[in-house]
Amino acid sequence: MSVSSVSQDIASHLGSAPEISAAYFVAGLLGTVTFLTVMALILIYAERKVAAHFQCRLGPMRVGWHGLLQSVADALKLILxxxxxxxxxxxxxxxxxxxxxxxxxxxxxxxxxxxxxxxxxxxxxxxxxxxxxxxxxxxxxxxxxxxxxxxxxxxxxxxxxxxxxxxxxxxxxxxxxxxxxxxxxxxxxxxxxxxxxxxxxxxxxxxxxxxxxxxxxxxxxxxxxxxxxxxxxxxxxxxxxxxxxxxxxxxxxxxxxxxxxxxxxxxxxxxxxxxxxxxxxxxxxxxxxxxxxxxxxxxxxxxxxxxxxxxxxxxxxxxxxxxxxxxxxxxxxxxxxxxxxxxxxxxxxxxxxxxxxx
Amino acid sequence: MKTVIVARPGDGNFVSRFFYGVKSLLTGMRVTFRYLVHPSTVVTQQYPENRKTLKLAERVRAQLSFTFDENGFHKCTACHICEQQCPNASIHVMDRKPAGSTKSELDTFIWRLDSCTFCNLCVMVCPFQVLKMNSNFESSVYDQKLLVYNLTPYAGPASSVLMKVADVEERKKLIDARGPYDGPTALSGFPLAGISKQVFPETTQIGAPQ
Structure with a gap:
């Protein structure tokens, strides 16, 4: 709720000036990309953990607490x-x-x-x-x-x-x-x-x-x-x-x-x-x-x-x-x-x- | 006699096959869900954190070792059968004849981990069940030369001969102490660069009495 009200407030206070629109666009784009990346990382981690326990395994356990940073490490590896x-x-x-x-x-x-x-x-x-x-x-x-x-x-x-x-x-x-x-x-x-x-x-x-x-x-x-x-x-x-x-x-x-x-x-x-x-x-x-x-x-x-x-x-x-x-x-x-x-x-x-x- | 008819996916008409398929899928889902909600079903061993509680099967063949009786004596008579059986010449039994005796006894038992294939033949042929494969799998060392071991901690006759000597002090005179790198091992007589012969603690001595 708070997230949505904040975004609504921002939207209602925005003028029609092109630079503000552009800033809003860039902020929205960055926010969306960040949200999606984080979402994908969480999903990959969840998939690996769930898969592991379905198969009597533990899944990622080494990087971070119970392997929480595993997908971050994997993403870094893929980038490099x-x-x-x-x-x-x-x-x-x-x-x-x-x-x-x-x-x-x-x-x-x-x-x-x-x-x-x-x-x-x-x-x-x-x-x-x-x-x-x-x-x-x-x-x-x-x-x-x-x-x-x-x-x-x-x-x-x-x-x-x-x-x-x-x-x-x-x-x-x-x-x-x-x-x-x-x-x-x-x-x-x-x-x-x-x-x-x-x-x-x-x-x-x-x-x-x-x-x-x-x-x-x-x-x-x-x-x-x-x-x-x-x-x-x-x-x-x-x-x-x-x-x-x-x-x-x-x-x-x-x-x-x-x-x-x-x-x-x-x-x-x-x-x-x-x-x-x-x-x-x-x-x-x-x-x-x-x-x-x-x-x-x-x-x-x-x-x-x-x-x-x-x-x-x-x-x-x-x-x-x-x-x-x-x-x-x-x-x-x-x-x-x-x-x-x-x-x-x-x-x-x-x-x-x-x-x-x- | 009761005949059990097992339904197979190919049996029956379209509808019954459809529901058979759905049922089998649901059964599979129930099985995997049970694994998911019961963490006790996890078989993963978190090595090396769980070194203390690590459970290894009896059948693990990690290192060749000697078995000893309660007095710390082995039953090896230096018969050389294991040496002859070894397919890749990883075993060298060095025997000796004590002064005034015609019978050979074991001096050093050289085992080369670096060429051993853990085929278990030596264990199987040993007439006295002296040899066994233990589960001490942490075999890594810093130099390949260190993989040539002497398995026996003493040179001397088999326990059957030793136990005939009643006096404990007399027994000790019959045997001589041997270290894990004694005899014609890579380390015998000379230190490696940076590693002196004496630095190996007692714990690295494999085949030592438990």
Missing amino acids: KEDIVPYSADKFLHALAPVFAVVAMLLSLIAIPTSSRLALSDSNIGVLYISAVSGLGVLGILLGGWSSNNKWSLLGAMRAGAQIISYELSATLSVLVVIMLSGSLKLSAIIHSQEAGWWIWRAPGVGLLAFLLFIVSSTAEINRTPFDLAEGESELTAGFHTEYSGMRFAFFFLAEYLNLFVVSALGATLFLGGWMPFHIGNFSGFNAAMDLIPEFIWFMGKTAFLIFLSMWFRWTFPRLRVDQLMKLEWKVLMPIGFINLLLAAMMTLFGFYFFATT
């Missing part, structure tokens, strides 16, 4: 490391690919509201915008694989392309359910429509099914295990980023982990009410008690839960084969998504969900 570009690589595209990956991630991040007063850009086509720009990320992966001039890289990139484009369909189908129920593409409006309860339980069955569909297909979209065919270290060395090292590899790494954050934040926004506290219909006493917890905490808590879920998947499930991957999408998830959408349409039409206003 030599940046090797293969002799026969397409130099320009090779340099461009990580930038694409990071930019696509940044673009989708700006549309997500983190509390009722802090949203970088609350566009009225927020969901459409996110599904459009998050598809750009595959361009970075394809470019990286192609420009490396390496069989593994190209195979990984092609797999990633096929996979991301396929799973975008069922991700969108599950998102459509929420759009239909809330009647808006604007992310803040979708959150406000969950004031009486989150869509995951307010739309009986359909909400939960759409949520599960979204989790599965978004895990595939960000190339995480069990859908990490694009990187599959046991098959393709490192997939599309085999030929990357130093800072460029760090960019792919950053994009990968912040994509995890973006997808989890989007899932939390659409199905778990975003920054909206846990409300049950008209139980005003209960709702008021829930409102005591700041919105930002609610948002981060839900996002953290979804991130944990994704890590849990990653360190439990075995990787799918390419044909199994395609079969899962086109023969299982897509039909379920269509049926679910149909049910959601009927529910919306007849107002057959909890605390319907119409």
Whole structure:
């Protein structure tokens, strides 16, 4: 709350002088980049720790207390490391690919509201915008694989392309359910429509099914295990980023982990009410008690839960084969998504969900 | 007799296979979650902080050593079987004949850690179970020459011969003390540059009576 009010105060006191606008722009840019870098470092540390304990290990323990500074040390190492570009690589595209990956991630991040007063850009086509720009990320992966001039890289990139484009369909189908129920593409409006309860339980069955569909297909979209065919270290060395090292590899790494954050934040926004506290219909006493917890905490808590879920998947499930991957999408998830959408349409039409206003 | 039918992923129709898959995934998630919330399942050993409490398996082969009885005597009769069995000539048994005796007895038992492959053959062939592999894995030294050891702390007959001598003082006359770098080891007779022969504390003497 305090963060958002401060930023609002700054915004309201700003004049229209160009130098102030420029200063605000630079400050915003620096703040965002710092926040994202810290977020990525925390996510990488958390992933390593969680993964370790899932596998009966301890994870990083040496750098700092319980290895807290491990990801900082790793980041420093990557910055200082030599940046090797293969002799026969397409130099320009090779340099461009990580930038694409990071930019696509940044673009989708700006549309997500983190509390009722802090949203970088609350566009009225927020969901459409996110599904459009998050598809750009595959361009970075394809470019990286192609420009490396390496069989593994190209195979990984092609797999990633096929996979991301396929799973975008069922991700969108599950998102459509929420759009239909809330009647808006604007992310803040979708959150406000969950004031009486989150869509995951307010739309009986359909909400939960759409949520599960979204989790599965978004895990595939960000190339995480069990859908990490694009990187599959046991098959393709490192997939599309085999030929990357130093800072460029760090960019792919950053994009990968912040994509995890973006997808989890989007899932939390659409199905778990975003920054909206846990409300049950008209139980005003209960709702008021829930409102005591700041919105930002609610948002981060839900996002953290979804991130944990994704890590849990990653360190439990075995990787799918390419044909199994395609079969899962086109023969299982897509039909379920269509049926679910149909049910959601009927529910919306007849107002057959909890605390319907119409 | 009861027949147990185990469901396999390939059995049944699409729907039952789907739910079988979901169930197996949830089972896997339950297993990993149990590991996550039970820190006691962690198997990592935080070496070297836990030197005192380090637990090593009985089967660890880190160094060749002698076993000793309660009086600190070994049973080695210098029969040379281990020396003959050693595939890479890492063992040299130096024996001696005391004055007025026809029987050989062990003088020094030279073991070269630098060429040993820890194949355990010497341990297996020893007729008296004198040799064993212990778990003292911190073998690093500052010079390769220091990896040639003498395993026996004394030169003298086997414990069966020694115990026939009732008087403790008489026993002591039969044996002569040997250090870890005595005999034809790299260090015998001369110090290394910067390392004198005497600086090694008792604790580095491997194969010493526990």
